[in-house]
Amino acid sequence: EVQLVESGGDLVQPGGSLRLSCAASGFTFSNYYMSWVRQAPGKGLEWVANIKQDGSESRYVDSVKGRFTISRDNTKDSLYLQMTSLRAEDTAVYYCVRGGGLGDYWGQGTLVTVSS
Amino acid sequence: DIQMTQSPSSLSASVGDRVTITCRASQGIRNDLGWYQQKPGKAPKRLIYDASSLQSGVPSRFSGSGSGTEFTLTISSLQPEDFATYYCLQDNTYPRTFGQGTKVEIK
Numbered sequence: 001e002v003q004l005v006e007s008g009g010d011l012v013q014p015g016g017s018l019r020l021s022c023a024a025s026g027f028t029f030s031n032y033y034m035s036w037v038r039q040a041p042g043k044g045l046e047w048v049a050n051i052k053q054d055g056s057e058s059r060y061v062d063s064v065k066g067r068f069t070i071s072r073d074n075t076k077d078s079l080y081l082q083m084t085s086l087r088a089e090d091t092a093v094y095y096c097v098r099g100g101g102l103g104d105y106w107g108q109g110t111l112v113t114v115s116s
Numbered sequence: 117d118i119q120m121t122q123s124p125s126s127l128s129a130s131v132g133d134r135v136t137i138t139c140r141a142s143q144g145i146r147n148d149l150g151w152y153q154q155k156p157g158k159a160p161k162r163l164i165y166d167a168s169s170l171q172s173g174v175p176s177r178f179s180g181s182g183s184g185t186e187f188t189l190t191i192s193s194l195q196p197e198d199f200a201t202y203y204c205l206q207d208n209t210y211p212r213t214f215g216q217g218t219k220v221e222i223k
Contacts, residue, residue, distance in 0.1 A: 106161070
């Protein structure tokens with residue numbers, strides 16, 4: 001059974017940093033693009049970033065470029081999102097998704113709240 | 117960026133109704149489109165990929181069609197468990213972009 005379990009969400013002050021993790025199981029992690037998608041409270045879905053199978057390429061939505069970094073460790077079947085210079089508008093549930101675009105499996109999400 | 121415009125933004129329907137949701141892309145995206153269902157407090161679930169391919173395990177009352185700039189999601193006979201919010205997503209071009217969502221409510 002495919003499982004994606006996010007962790008690391010927290011309350012952080014504006015300008016702060018946070019690292020999200022996603023532990024994958026039930027499939028060969030190194031064979032798949034992986035993505036992060038977020039959803040602000042009461043709002044729609046926003047694609048954030050994705051990363052190629054071997055970690056050699058990654059893409060971002062403009063609003064997080066230069067602040068967020070997606071990475072992966074295929075030896076640990078784990079996906080990460082390093083977030084810096086956090087803003088109030090980054091407040092959202094962050095989902096880990098299998099696939100680079102039309103992801104087929106999603107984690108349950110982890111909540112990031114940016115507030116003073 | 118490619119804009120994905122869904123319509124309607126919400127609708128009220130009864131069990132057994134046929135429901136159609138439309139998604140229009142601001143430029144052609146071939147068939148690089150998926151549909152997702154999200155219930156409150158839950159992660160989205162993929163229903164359709166490549167515009168018309170039914171995700172394994174999804175009931176056959178769900179279907180997708182379209183290519184280029186106009187796409188539809190049809191629920192042939194609405195069931196109680198189908199009341200949810202539906203999103204389209206294009207994966208033709210970066211950044212990937214979602215429609216704003218269509219909330220399907222009980223009439």
